[in-house]
Amino acid sequence: MPPPKARIPAVDGWFTLDAKAPQLLGTRCKACGSYFFPKETSFCRNPSCAGSEFEEVPLSTRGKLWSFTDNRYAPPKPYMAGDPFVPYAVAAVELEREKMVVLGQVAGGVGCDQLHAGQEMELVLDTLYEDDANEYLVWKWRPA
Numbered sequence: 001m002p003p004p005k006a007r008i009p010a011v012d013g014w015f016t017l018d019a020k021a022p023q024l025l026g027t028r029c030k031a032c033g034s035y036f037f038p039k040e041t042s043f044c045r046n047p048s049c050a051g052s053e054f055e056e057v058p059l060s061t062r063g064k065l066w067s068f069t070d071n072r073y074a075p076p077k078p079y080m081a082g083d084p085f086v087p088y089a090v091a092a093v094e095l096e097r098e099k100m101v102v103l104g105q106v107a108g109g110v111g112c113d114q115l116h117a118g119q120e121m122e123l124v125l126d127t128l129y130e131d132d133a134n135e136y137l138v139w140k141w142r143p144a
């Protein structure tokens with residue numbers, strides 16, 4: 001039997017690898033408190049803030065479904081879409097505390113017919129793609 005595949009992040013530093021309670025990692029401006037994901041580290045994008053110092057913060061793991069759609073076409077490379085490509089739903093979720101919208105695939109084959117705006121969603125880690133040695137993980141949303 002081959003050894004179990006290593007579970008490694010598809011992108012480094014964007015989320016924690018705690019399988020039970022994964023969290024996205026963003027930054028917060030030390031001057032105005034605005035949150036950013038992906039991490040902002042050079043200058044604050046709040047037009048009325050001149051801040052340039054940020055702290056890394058774990059983000060809310062839950063939020064409300066703000067919008068969603070079906071993705072029926074494989075995204076272009078370098079995105080690893082899997083072969084054959086399996087269509088999936090994409091969710092835009094407004095994080096509970098940060099009030100920031102974060103996009104992600106919807107996990108577990110949950111389709112648009114099972115989603116409605118305003119429903120509670122939670123963050124999970126799931127396989128984006130795999131090769132012979134590794135399973136590459138990414139965050140996804142699923143109904144809470």
Ligand SMILES: [Zn+2]
Pocket residue numbers: 029030031032033034044045046049050051
């Ligand atoms: Zn700021």
